[in-house]
Amino acid sequence: MLLENRFYKILQKETDGTTGLFTVAILPDCDVYKGHFPNDPVCPGVCNIETIKECAMVLTGKELRIKTIKQCRLTAIATPSVCPEVTVNVTATPSNDNTYTVLATIKDKAQTYMEYKGTMEYQDRQTNQ
16 A cells, blocks of 8 residues: 555445445645645645545455546545545445456545546456456
């Protein structure tokens, strides 16, 4: 995991196999913010995408990589001061070709910050595919 416990910390998770709801604390002391609008830091979209991927990895128990992004909408600006905690809602539906269709949102009680649709893949270690 690249960003867990650096950019964000999972405070709580609820999963049922294909769906996960993660309560995440955004860590304002992360080095990312020192270079990304240091006086008024915002959460970079690429870090939000990585957070979704890492939550999908926790959900599936697989090491995933992004294969395609079909839609990624930044619908509001997330900042550690405005939204120190968010929920990451992830649905990962498996396919028979070592991929998952992933639908996800990052939001808090007031608004949605990101909507994501795409596919993520994993390597089957038993067959090296």
